Amino acid sequence: MTPKRKEKPDKSTEEKIMEAARKVFSNKGYAGTRTRDIAEEAGINLALVNYYYRSKDKLFYEVMQEKVYQLFGSVAPILINPAFSLETKIEIATETYIDMLVDNPDLPLLVFNEIKNHPNDFGAKMQLKPMLLQSSFFTQIRERNNKVDPFQFLLSILGLIVFPFIARPVISGVADISKNEFTELMKERKKLIPYWVKVMLDS
Amino acid sequence: MTPKRKEKPDKSTEEKIMEAARKVFSNKGYAGTRTRDIAEEAGINLALVNYYYRSKDKLFYEVMQEKVYQLFGSVAPILINPAFSLETKIEIATETYIDMLVDNPDLPLLVFNEIKNHPNDFGAKMQLKPMLLQSSFFTQIRERNNKVDPFQFLLSILGLIVFPFIARPVISGVADISKNEFTELMKERKKLIPYWVKVMLDS
DNA sequence: AATATTTTTAAACAACTGTTTAAAAGTGAT
DNA sequence: ATCACTTTTAAACAGTTGTTTAAAAATATT
Numbered sequence: 001m002t003p004k005r006k007e008k009p010d011k012s013t014e015e016k017i018m019e020a021a022r023k024v025f026s027n028k029g030y031a032g033t034r035t036r037d038i039a040e041e042a043g044i045n046l047a048l049v050n051y052y053y054r055s056k057d058k059l060f061y062e063v064m065q066e067k068v069y070q071l072f073g074s075v076a077p078i079l080i081n082p083a084f085s086l087e088t089k090i091e092i093a094t095e096t097y098i099d100m101l102v103d104n105p106d107l108p109l110l111v112f113n114e115i116k117n118h119p120n121d122f123g124a125k126m127q128l129k130p131m132l133l134q135s136s137f138f139t140q141i142r143e144r145n146n147k148v149d150p151f152q153f154l155l156s157i158l159g160l161i162v163f164p165f166i167a168r169p170v171i172s173g174v175a176d177i178s179k180n181e182f183t184e185l186m187k188e189r190k191k192l193i194p195y196w197v198k199v200m201l202d203s
Numbered sequence: 204m205t206p207k208r209k210e211k212p213d214k215s216t217e218e219k220i221m222e223a224a225r226k227v228f229s230n231k232g233y234a235g236t237r238t239r240d241i242a243e244e245a246g247i248n249l250a251l252v253n254y255y256y257r258s259k260d261k262l263f264y265e266v267m268q269e270k271v272y273q274l275f276g277s278v279a280p281i282l283i284n285p286a287f288s289l290e291t292k293i294e295i296a297t298e299t300y301i302d303m304l305v306d307n308p309d310l311p312l313l314v315f316n317e318i319k320n321h322p323n324d325f326g327a328k329m330q331l332k333p334m335l336l337q338s339s340f341f342t343q344i345r346e347r348n349n350k351v352d353p354f355q356f357l358l359s360i361l362g363l364i365v366f367p368f369i370a371r372p373v374i375s376g377v378a379d380i381s382k383n384e385f386t387e388l389m390k391e392r393k394k395l396i397p398y399w400v401k402v403m404l405d406s
Numbered sequence: 407a408a409t410a411t412t413t414t415t416a417a418a419c420a421a422c423t424g425t426t427t428a429a430a431a432g433t434g435a436t
Numbered sequence: 437a438t439c440a441c442t443t444t445t446a447a448a449c450a451g452t453t454g455t456t457t458a459a460a461a462a463t464a465t466t
Binding site: 028029030031032106108109111112113115116117119120123127128129132149151152155156158159160161162163164166167168169170171173174175176185188189192193195196199200203 | 231232233234235309311312314315316318319320322323326330331332335352354355358359361362363364365366367369370371372373374376377378379388391392395396398399402403406
Binding site: 013 | 413414416
């Protein structure tokens with residue numbers, strides 16, 4: 001009864017389920033999502049979710065693999081790349097990250113929340129600490145200003161970039177800012193943040 | 204059958220449930236929490252949860268009222284207070300906020316996530332935008348540096364302070380930093396952030 | 407066309423979840 | 437001690453949830 005997938009039997013419905021899962025899991029999180037929500041969103045029969053993905057857990061795990069990579073995989077290469085100067089790193093990383101987050105504003109809240117709820121499940125297992133310490137990003141910071149702790153600095157840049165997207169539901173509700181206004185604010189930050197970050201570095 | 208609470212009948216169990224609810228909801232969120240979890244954590248019979256709080260919804264709402272106030276009510280008064288200079292505001296707010304977050308590291312992730320999942324439920328309804336615009340915090344920023352958008356500035360300070368606590372599950376997992384090490388990093392930030400923020404203001 | 411294989415469907419299952427019930431136990435007033 | 441009332445308990449209820457089943461439909465193979 002399990003689908004034998006020697007080739008690609010019917011990519012269409014399998015992908016429909018995957019897309020629906022991405023959407024519903026992003027909106028409601030793991031615990032808040034019912035397999036029936038996914039089936040409905042995909043416009044397919046409930047049993048097909050289990051037919052193609054075995055279980056809600058497995059499907060969620062596959063979605064999260066993507067999401068975690070999307071959140072961390074897009075900036076890390078830029079910061080690690082020794083070909084970029086420190087300032088170039090900051091400019092490109094900020095621009096890239098904000099562009100990605102404008103397209104996926106729910107991504108950080110989803111990933112941070114689900115990693116908290118399922119620790120050890122989505123961690124890239126690898127020892128990232130030594131990699132970080134030896135990265136060109138860290139060495140370039142130390143060269144530029146040895147009073148600055150590179151890790152604190154990294155946390156700060158990420159906070160400047162990512163936090164507004166996490167707080168977005170509150171920002172919209174409390175300061176009643178429309179979706180477009182929010183996007184405009186974030187685009188402004190593509191120039192603001194590198195500017196401020198450089199000032200922080202030279203202090 | 205509903206508890207008549209002319210006086211305080213038995214504050215003990217009612218408070219036991221409340222404390223358990225705070226803990227379990229904070230750990231697992233609304234959708235991930237079962238009323239049986241709360242009863243077990245409180246060490247009381249399952250039916251007592253409904254006896255004292257009517258429903259899971261009502262109990263959750265009461266917990267969230269507290270949590271939202273804890274997250275926003277602690278800093279807002281400082282930033283609004285016209286008696287404090289801009290620099291004093293920043294120093295005290297940072298210190299106060301980080302101290303509170305060290306004691307309640309799960310608070311921001313819980314509140315932002317649940318507000319996203321239940322919009323309009325916990326919003327303070329009031330029009331905060333005009334209040335913000337006329338606050339002494341905003342006017343002081345404009346006086347000090349009229350090139351800086353006060354709202355972008357506020358978002359940035361909050362990001363610097365709050366983001367590490369939201370990313371904590373990832374920081375602990377990826378960079379394998381212990382709970383104590385994390386707390387030490389956050390305490391360092393009580394001096395780092397006001398310093399950096401002032402530099403940003405004078406740029 | 408006949409057969410085998412894969413995909414889809416409606417229905418059902420068993421476990422779980424929030425809530426209620428009715429009786430028992432506890433508490434305080436008279 | 438009796439009575440009225442509150443609190444606690446074990447059990448049950450009704451609806452939900454992830455998953456499975458067996459048959460039907462669709463597709464591919466010969």
